[in-house]
Amino acid sequence: xxxxxxxxxxxxxxxxxxxxxxxxxxxxxxxxxxxxxxxxxxxxxxxxxxxxxxxxxxxxxxxxxxxxxxxxxxxxxxxxxxxxxxxxxxxxxxxxxxxxxxxxxxxxxxxxxxxxxxxxxxxxxxxxxxxxxxxxxxxxxxxxxxxxxxxxxxxxxxxxxxxxxxxxxxxxxxxxxxxxxxxxxxxxxxxxxxxxxxxxxxxxxxxxxxxxxxxxxxxxxxxxxxxxxxxxxxxxxxxxxxxxxxxxxxxxxxxxxxxxxxxxxxxxxxxxxxxxxxxxxxxxxxxxxxxxxxxxxxxxxxx
Amino acid sequence: xxxxxxxxxxxxxxxxxxxxxxxxxxxxxxxxxxxxxxxxxxxxxxxxxxxxxxxxxxxxxxxxxxxxxxxxxxxxxxxxxxxxxxxxxxxxxxxxxxxxxxxxxxxxxxxxxxxxxxxxxxxxxxxxxxxxxxxxxxxxxxxxxxxxxxxxxxxxxxxxxxxxxxxxxxxxxxxxxxxxxxxxxxxxxxxxxxxxxxxxxxxxxxxxxxxxxxxxxxxxxxxxxxxxxxxxxxxxxxxxxxxxxxxxxxxxxxxxxxxxxxxxxxxxxxxxxxxxxxxxxxxxxxxx
Numbered sequence: 001x002x003x004x005x006x007x008x009x010x011x012x013x014x015x016x017x018x019x020x021x022x023x024x025x026x027x028x029x030x031x032x033x034x035x036x037x038x039x040x041x042x043x044x045x046x047x048x049x050x051x052x053x054x055x056x057x058x059x060x061x062x063x064x065x066x067x068x069x070x071x072x073x074x075x076x077x078x079x080x081x082x083x084x085x086x087x088x089x090x091x092x093x094x095x096x097x098x099x100x101x102x103x104x105x106x107x108x109x110x111x112x113x114x115x116x117x118x119x120x121x122x123x124x125x126x127x128x129x130x131x132x133x134x135x136x137x138x139x140x141x142x143x144x145x146x147x148x149x150x151x152x153x154x155x156x157x158x159x160x161x162x163x164x165x166x167x168x169x170x171x172x173x174x175x176x177x178x179x180x181x182x183x184x185x186x187x188x189x190x191x192x193x194x195x196x197x198x199x200x201x202x203x204x205x206x207x208x209x210x211x212x213x214x215x216x217x218x219x220x221x222x223x224x225x226x227x228x229x230x231x232x233x234x235x236x237x238x239x240x241x242x243x244x245x246x247x248x249x250x251x252x253x254x255x256x257x258x259x260x261x262x263x264x265x266x267x268x269x270x271x272x273x274x275x276x277x278x279x280x281x282x283x284x285x286x287x288x289x290x291x292x293x294x295x296x297x298x299x300x301x302x303x
Numbered sequence: 304x305x306x307x308x309x310x311x312x313x314x315x316x317x318x319x320x321x322x323x324x325x326x327x328x329x330x331x332x333x334x335x336x337x338x339x340x341x342x343x344x345x346x347x348x349x350x351x352x353x354x355x356x357x358x359x360x361x362x363x364x365x366x367x368x369x370x371x372x373x374x375x376x377x378x379x380x381x382x383x384x385x386x387x388x389x390x391x392x393x394x395x396x397x398x399x400x401x402x403x404x405x406x407x408x409x410x411x412x413x414x415x416x417x418x419x420x421x422x423x424x425x426x427x428x429x430x431x432x433x434x435x436x437x438x439x440x441x442x443x444x445x446x447x448x449x450x451x452x453x454x455x456x457x458x459x460x461x462x463x464x465x466x467x468x469x470x471x472x473x474x475x476x477x478x479x480x481x482x483x484x485x486x487x488x489x490x491x492x493x494x495x496x497x498x499x500x501x502x503x504x505x506x507x508x509x510x511x512x513x514x515x516x517x518x519x520x521x522x523x524x525x526x527x528x529x530x531x532x533x534x535x536x537x538x539x540x541x542x543x544x545x546x547x548x549x550x551x552x553x554x555x556x557x558x559x560x561x562x563x564x565x566x567x568x569x570x571x572x573x574x575x576x577x578x579x580x581x582x583x584x585x586x587x588x589x590x591x
Contacts, residue, residue: 128570
């Protein structure tokens, strides 16, 4: 893991880029551009939120879509019932967090793969059940569609992406984040030096799933019509875990490109590419560039 | 009477849950690697049987004789190409990267299956497909009964292999303590390879039986991975017969849940089992 200063520099660069994107609706008021950037912002939020648990607490959440989906379901239901959208999104985030804690308390007591199993189970069981109970497509009422403003959604996505970057950076440089990294490196040693592993893992999980729930709420606010079970689908988990491995921006650009040019096999290419990167660069692209820089820097110093 | 019939059907599919879980449990127990693409391997086994029936007219039950060796080979290839690399890593990286690889593999295999066989649901029609055994007011579909019996036989055969065969004992020793196994001169790499290949073979057999008794489509993978995972958590590691019984329990519980709360809620019981078992008895019902 890198030092706090390094984390802060990364975050500052990302936030500067996000600030520039705030001008985009004025510079290029085109729906296709805004929609594309919206998808990137959503992927950044999902990736950052997933990485809180995976990167800092060392637990692989294979059901991130469950929390995204719960956020979407609750937000959509409350919002279309007339509750203000921000309040509805908060309720969605709270629901996602609550479910996460129930699973987490059971699964975190064990080591290894049980948390992954539990989250995967939660995601798939909710997807099937929501699909069974709510088989109808959910479409916004005509009045809402008539007053639909893409820029509102865009700025909300921008804000949420910024919040998740700030939250993760604040976590990385805080005492809490230090404790989480200590558990990841060696849980027994961390416990022995007074770090409460279970409560820290649960804190990481709560933060992570609340952000995922907010992202789901944003999705529900953004999409005019979708099947209620769609946000629970495993492709959203995949969107989230691509981030730390490939980089969220590269991921969305590549995916959209492949989806346009190889409609039916783009997921095949993607799955294969993903597996290859995990095998060849077990620490992901960021670690690989850092290692490359360390090697280059080392040789420069030697010369 | 309707309830009894529903429970009976739950029991019949439970046998396949047990078979699906046995392969996963073997790989998880020996390699400490959780293959989340296990359901996709089941799906491929199903399409293997479908192809043999559609192209060559092979009877689906007879096709097991070809699907199982084919799946053994596929398992060996996947071990050499993918999972053999992660098993060398230390624990946290191994758990994490094997999950990521399995997830990527699952997506890729799903896309491949859609490409090769379209997203349509396929089944294998047979002349005896509609045969029913009537016991009192219960009617037992013969094909499903046959899959339950075959699942039991296959798991029994695996149990025998693990307890009698030289390499079976090596696999169990590696599962117990790989360092001690290494010290006693066991080639643990080969034990891993055999365990993964056997696990894949069981997945292939399960897929064939699923396709005979029900149907196959590219998207069944995740659903079967999930059933297998719940059974593994429920039964615990270390006993193949326990895994089979765990499968039956899940089948019965799902049927009871569907009968009580209605069909749309039948899956919820799996999640409840997961949370309750981990909280109350984390080793599983039959785990050592």
